[in-house]
Amino acid sequence: MAPELPQDILMDIFSLLEIPDLMRSSSVCTSWRSACTSLRRLGQYDRHQTPCLFYTSESDGDNVACLYHLAAKKVYRLTLPDPPIRRRHLIGSSHDGWLVTADERSELHMVNPITGEQVALPSVTTIEQVKPVVDDAGVILNYELSQYCGDMVFNEDPIVHTPGDLRDHLYFKAFVFSELSTGGYIVVIIHNPEHQLSFARVWRKADVAAGDNEEDAPEWDISKIVYNTKKVYVYKIDMEAKELVEIDGLNDHVLFLGNNQSQCLRAEEYPQLKANHVYFTDDLDGISLSFRVIRRDIGVLNLENNSREEIEPPQLWCGWPSPIWITPSLTIFGNLRLNK
Structure with missing residues (x-):
């Protein structure tokens, strides 16, 4: 030996x-x-870590998640803590390995799939527009979601949601930022009513097909609606003119889009990735976080000619929760601040 x-x-x-x-x-x-x-x-x-596609599979248990590694072209299976990952919404992922999820009670959790560490975020009731409706024993029956933002009131009457349905109408996206001064994290949530747009934006153009539904059908079958990203518009900020200027590509960079925290990487640091390409997953507002049976729009788009490739392996992932990009990390949890 x-x-x-x-x-x-x-x-x-x-x-x-x-x-x-x-x-x-x-x-x-x-x-x-x-x-x-x-x-x-x-x-x-x-x-440096290559982003992975995070998804679940119907052939695995409710607590098992899969990581598809783009560089190695391998699938790794991970067992995560309760609540079961198959029953959560995935509303964000950070550059250093954390997922932000919403459980069946619309409560938020941060979880690191690699280390298995999980942290409960402050209750959904700490969001100003959310008020619990309780019974005599103090058990939450429903939530009232008030329809105002700043000084604007969109509807005098709040909308009532069950604890399980609230997340469908409340959360849009979450971001996790490292706070170097304290070694902790700040979580920022974009939520309804009337979520705000950030100053830097990337748009997609998608085709929508209704599957086998006829035009005169009384109601579409949501499971047969197909979204296919066909083009991505990329902009840069002209600081002097204070406006967005459309550009024709990313040159030697790679973009990762979806419900994750968007990433723009230098291709030379990730030789297995394709320069001037966009790796994308679903992030269509009102669709990706609400419908469980819809076919997922996942692939790689060449910005030079708008040609699209599918991601190997073929679509073996579950439609729920919607797959998301995540960058594996061994970081452990520090202090946390929640910005609302």
């Missing part, structure tokens, strides 16, 4: 691996696990 490699050499080798392969290596033997642990403990692991 060949002698074991010294730990410092193992650490040098492991520092070149992306997180899924690093975690597999740590389970090989005691010495490899020790090298991986030391690499993380000493803060010597800073490998």
